[in-house]
Amino acid sequence: MFTGIIEELGTVLESGEGRLRIRAPLVTGDASPGDSIAVNGVDLTVAELEGGAFAANLMPETYRRSALGDLRAGDRVNLERSVRPGDRLSGHIVRGVTEGVGEVLSLTPEGEALLARVAAPPDLLRYVAVKGPVCIDGVSLTVVAKDEASLTVSLVRYTREHTTLEGRGAGARVNLETDILARYVEQFVDERLAAAGERA
Numbered sequence: 001m002f003t004g005i006i007e008e009l010g011t012v013l014e015s016g017e018g019r020l021r022i023r024a025p026l027v028t029g030d031a032s033p034g035d036s037i038a039v040n041g042v043d044l045t046v047a048e049l050e051g052g053a054f055a056a057n058l059m060p061e062t063y064r065r066s067a068l069g070d071l072r073a074g075d076r077v078n079l080e081r082s083v084r085p086g087d088r089l090s091g092h093i094v095r096g097v098t099e100g101v102g103e104v105l106s107l108t109p110e111g112e113a114l115l116a117r118v119a120a121p122p123d124l125l126r127y128v129a130v131k132g133p134v135c136i137d138g139v140s141l142t143v144v145a146k147d148e149a150s151l152t153v154s155l156v157r158y159t160r161e162h163t164t165l166e167g168r169g170a171g172a173r174v175n176l177e178t179d180i181l182a183r184y185v186e187q188f189v190d191e192r193l194a195a196a197g198e199r200a
Helices: 060-065 157-162 180-199
Strands: 008-016 019-023 036-039 042-050 053-057 076-081 100-110 113-119 133-136 139-146 150-155 173-177
Touching: 036 053, 100 150, 133 150
Parallel strands: none
Antiparallel strands: 008 019, 008 076, 019 053, 036 042, 036 076, 042 053, 100 113, 100 173, 113 150, 133 139, 133 173, 139 150
């Protein structure tokens, strides 16, 4: 489990079919093979560690559900280690299970903030609520607006300076994870309604 609070911006050293290697001296400082590190919001397992870098193996489903296949050597990525018992939950509950890919439509200045509007698939937007959480490329954000085809988040200065989001221009593909609590509520309600229908 993760929180969506980015700890380090790593640098992609190698990106090939089924393999990703990233320079990340901070998050590898106490890492061991088998540990989980979220890369742009995708929970990857550390397969190798060497000289402040780690390598992970990616399966076809990861490429289908995320934008990790777009990464090239030299790209920066958002990194977060999995939470430990007793850690502060400063963001929200993030599983590191990317549900789909969105597309940055626009980045619009608003005072000291930057409004990022992102197109998202309808099957994900149904779990997005205004003032609720969403995870974009591993970053925990609050939704400030939503329409039938997109969601908008506001990036404060700290987020802009400590994540890759400000550098993602229009057309960039980003990883999306919606709020797991919304999915649990929907499942619970659906099961209750189905049970009530059977009793009727």
